[in-house]
Amino acid sequence: MTSSFIVAIDGPAASGKGTLARRLAATLGFAHLDTGALYRAVGLTLLRAGHAPDDTQAAIAAAQGLDAATVLPLMNDPALRQDAVAVAASKVSVVPEVRAALLDFQRNFANHPPGGAKGAVLDGRDVGTVVCPGAPAKLYVTADVEVRARRRLSELRNTGAEAIYEAVLEDMKVRDARDSQRAVAPLKPAVDAFLLDTSMMDAEQAFVAATDFIRSRPAFPGFL
Numbered sequence: 049m050t051s052s053f054i055v056a057i058d059g060p061a062a063s064g065k066g067t068l069a070r071r072l073a074a075t076l077g078f079a080h081l082d083t084g085a086l087y088r089a090v091g092l093t094l095l096r097a098g099h100a101p102d103d104t105q106a107a108i109a110a111a112q113g114l115d116a117a118t119v120l121p122l123m124n125d126p127a128l129r130q131d132a133v134a135v136a137a138s139k140v141s142v143v144p145e146v147r148a149a150l151l152d153f154q155r156n157f158a159n160h161p162p163g164g165a166k167g168a169v170l171d172g173r174d175v176g177t178v179v180c181p182g183a184p185a186k187l188y189v190t191a192d193v194e195v196r197a198r199r200r201l202s203e204l205r206n207t208g209a210e211a212i213y214e215a216v217l218e219d220m221k222v223r224d225a226r227d228s229q230r231a232v233a234p235l236k237p238a239v240d241a242f243l244l245d246t247s248m249m250d251a252e253q254a255f256v257a258a259t260d261f262i263r264s265r266p267a268f269p270g271f272l
């Protein structure tokens with residue numbers, strides 16, 4: 049059976065989309081897919097094989113080689129969260145063949161959520177625009193880049209990594225620019241997305257604003 053209960057959440061790095069997506073999925077009883085983790089898995093595979101992150105042919109081979117059996121263990125690998133892996137993910141994600149290789153997995157997850165879930169929440173950069181353009185609830189989560197850099201900094205420090213604010217901020221600006229300016233599936237809000245700026249909101253306030261929006265969508269009767 050194909051599910052039409054899809055919540056699409058997009059936005060730039062450290063805007064809070066993953067935090068929101070996980071909590072929404074738990075509340076709705078839906079499955080959750082962090083689509084960024086798929087691009088990070090490609091980046092990590094490439095780095096571990098000793099390739100440069102901008103080696104296009106190696107990136108295509110890594111993406112085409114990922115299947116459910118190889119990707120699932122990688123999704124829980126702590127190395128996936130390293131900043132170098134985020135940068136590699138952003139580099140491989142400009143390659144159209146890499147995006148094409150990951151598309152079926154994402155659409156299949158959205159339309160046939162695992163574990164008997166009634167619906168799915170996907171977060172990333174192009175879920176509402178490319179992966180699931182027909183999703184009945186789309187959110188675009190953002191925040192000022194300085195706020196996002198501070199969030200990512202404390203996240204990195206909490207994992208024991210040494211991180212400097214200025215470097216994290218600079219990395220984030222470069223990655224935002226690359227993600228927004230690429231030719232294929234650039235980061236941008238879908239025309240029908242609900243814009244949620246979390247610069248002045250904590251995670252609880254963002255969750256309340258998101259659930260108010262989803263509750264207003266006729267396609268989600270009685271879920272919240």
Ligand SMILES: Nc1ncnc2c1ncn2[C@@H]1O[C@H](COP(=O)(O)OP(=O)(O)O)[C@@H](O)[C@H]1O
Binds near residue numbers: 066249
């Ligand atoms: N609204 C918010 N206010 C403050 N911190 C937040 C908020 N949402 C998420 N965070 C924190 O910011 C960091 C990045 O959030 P995350 O959900 O991983 O962002 P993304 O998935 O967009 O990269 C995490 O440490 C998370 O706990």
Ligand SMILES: Nc1ccn([C@@H]2O[C@H](COP(=O)(O)OP(=O)(O)O)[C@@H](O)[C@H]2O)c(=O)n1
Binds near residue numbers: 062063087088137175
């Ligand atoms: N749907 C998606 C998700 C991620 N990505 C790429 O993957 C990188 C890492 O994504 P992520 O969501 O894990 O990054 P953060 O927002 O957690 O920093 C992004 O910078 C994008 O370049 C993408 O191109 N399309």
